[in-house]
Amino acid sequence: MRVPLRRPLFLLEVFHISKLDHQLNEEIRDKEIRVIGPTGDQLGIMAPRDALAKAFDQGLDLVKIAPNATPPVCRIMDYGKYRFEQTKKEKEAKKNQHVTEIKEVRMSPGIDTNDFNVKVKSAMKFLKDGNRVKVTIRFRGREMAHTEIGKTLLAQFGEMCGEVANIERPAKLDGRHMSMFLGPKASK
Numbered sequence: 001m002r003v004p005l006r007r008p009l010f011l012l013e014v015f016h017i018s019k020l021d022h023q024l025n026e027e028i029r030d031k032e033i034r035v036i037g038p039t040g041d042q043l044g045i046m047a048p049r050d051a052l053a054k055a056f057d058q059g060l061d062l063v064k065i066a067p068n069a070t071p072p073v074c075r076i077m078d079y080g081k082y083r084f085e086q087t088k089k090e091k092e093a094k095k096n097q098h099v100t101e102i103k104e105v106r107m108s109p110g111i112d113t114n115d116f117n118v119k120v121k122s123a124m125k126f127l128k129d130g131n132r133v134k135v136t137i138r139f140r141g142r143e144m145a146h147t148e149i150g151k152t153l154l155a156q157f158g159e160m161c162g163e164v165a166n167i168e169r170p171a172k173l174d175g176r177h178m179s180m181f182l183g184p185k186a187s188k
Helices: 009-018 048-057 079-095 113-128 141-160
Strands: 033-036 042-046 061-066 073-077 102-107 132-138 165-174 177-184
Touching: 033 048, 033 061, 042 048, 048 061, 048 073, 061 079, 073 079, 102 113, 113 132, 113 141, 113 165, 113 177, 132 141, 141 165, 141 177
Parallel strands: 033 073, 102 132
Antiparallel strands: 033 042, 061 073, 132 177, 165 177
8 A cells, every 4th residue: 555645744834934024914913003094194993804805896906014902903905015115125235235345465484575566456455445464374394483573564455455444453473374364445
């Protein structure tokens, strides 16, 4: 005998969880509710079935917008259109966000002048794009005895990037690495 496949319960729970932002139509089970019309006018306090009848007469939905109020506040609106507008606003807000990244520039204490200038140029490009820059110097072997060289290099690096950057965190030794954080200057 073959056993029929059943739908797992957790899928149903996930569906209900995603829909918990507002209670709609028959889901509203309070004794009485304050009803607001589609144009924003107060229709008064009434039983949910009466409010639901008014909403269906207009071809709209009854949506609970303030469940913690006494009595709970419900509004007659086109819920599909409302959800569409909300997702559109969220997409617009997401589009206008700028995520700042932390870019890293690595050097050694024995870096040559031209290599140093190339690193400064790349860091300035990152800063102009609005990103933060972490400048790191890695010490190997006997270089650990001369950490002051790294400190002067980082100070010089910060000085050269001074027109487009602020030093957010000065040079700090952490194990075999010395690092400094630069942030872009606020645009005027």
